[in-house]
Amino acid sequence: MAQIRLNHVTKSWGNFVGVDDFHLDIADEEFLVLLGPSGCGKTTTMRMIAGLEDPSGGEIWIGDREVTQLDPKDRDVAMVFQSYGLYPNMSVWENIRFPLKVRKVPESEHKDRVRRAAEMVELTQFLDRKPAALSGGQRQRVALARAIVREPQVFLMDEPLSNLDAKLRVSTRAQIKNLSHELKVTTIYVTHDQIEAMTLADRVVVMKAGVVQQVGTPTDIYDNPANTFVAGFIGSPAMNLMEGDLTDGTFRGENVEVTGLSGASGKVTLGFRAEDAQVAEAGQGAINAPVYSMELLGDATMVTVRAGGALVAVKAAKDYRAEIGAPVGIALPDDITHLFDATTGQRIS
Incomplete structure (x- = not known):
């Protein structure tokens, strides 16, 4: 488990500023949602935390380590993407198990950890199936289990529900909420859907054009928007x-x-x-x-x-x-x- 600190992080490409002076402390076990329209910098911020993008300035800390220059594999984070990224030739069991093989976790631990992760996302009856035989919601749960089995310090989720239909989004959202309570792992969740932000987050960061507009609990942001952009973006x-x-x-x-x-x-x-x-x-x-x-x-x-x-x-x-x-x-x-x-x-x- 880990606190995350983003210390005046910026990202620019030439004259274009994608993320401008992002400064925030994220508490251990907190569920933080980065919310905003497409192109606001929320995914870029998360990719910098993961190590998939290099910041143009500032520092990133996970726990007591500065990780700004570390490779993604050395940051002890697990990511769940909008695209499920499953291996079609592997069973659900092997897809969930794959991170353990890559990280050379002793094979004696694999069975218990895979089964525990599968139970958390209610997939135990599908472990022998290939991804092609699963629904979209089941595939997303395999991606979640693959992240859970890692037992990382930090979960990073990039619009994981975007490919699901409305009914599946509601049920999978509830599952993610329950998992965050059970796992108690610091989580950063990126979305453009304000309902996801309001229902999942301990705190929400509202972004526009690379700039943080407001940080607060869902209730704070809903009841006391800092500006007309936040007021017009939050609420249905x-x-x-x-x-x-x-x-x-x-x-x-x-x-x-x-x-x-x-x-x-x-x-x-x-x-x-x-x-x-x-x-x-x-x-x-x-x-x-x-x-x-x-x-x-x-x-x-x-x-x-x-x-x-x-x-x-x-x-x-x-x-x-x-x-x-x-x-x-x-x-x-x-x-x-x-x-x-x-x-x-x-x-x-």
Whole structure:
């Protein structure tokens, strides 16, 4: 088990900066998720920790060793990739066992370690099969078992669920969550899926264009986004963001007027979560606009209107119904709104 320290790590190719001054301490046994859109630098960061990319600057420590210049094989990390990387000519048993052979682990230990790893991911009945005879979810579990059998200091997972269908993603995500609890190994997990980040992580690092935007627990990031990028990236749906003017504690924009706010006057962005607002009678809300769309979600009804130059979504009761084009009000309690600087996008405290 090991703490990881990234000490002002950078990676650039010529004038292009892929990762800019990444500085973070990752606690022993922590499950850290690197989250962001494609091209934000999250996979590059993980590859530098693995030793597959050389940093342009900074230091990487695993435990009490600086590993910046060490080969991947000397870092004692195990990786699980988006592509399963299984050997098609080998059985599941041999695929899981392969890292032990490469690392010259005594053969007397192989049987127990392979079986224990297979049990953890519920693969014991498939050990004699070849990868071609497995489903996508089973293949990903073989890749997980192959990493587990190594008993490394650190697990590195690069979008391991991306190739799975929606139902398999949910069940495999639960399995990874349970494994992290059982194994208690420091884990770094890369994803662009904010639901994976929110459900799996002890802490989330949100990245954009190589720069860390916010680090915090899933609750911190969801409830107190540092800027409009984080607010608009986290959540399903993302936080509603509306442009307008703040004057004497009142925010005004297209089809919206919210009173009782604090902050300096000027151009601001106001945000709120869909589940925190309520649908009201037409003309009775802070937002008053015609219904743009209505979506039935099963447990709720998503009502969308256009306000503040943006589409704004609100969760209503599952039996709520309204015609598209019908006028509707949306009530916004004062304590559920967030204000951001309209120019920089940074949160206004």
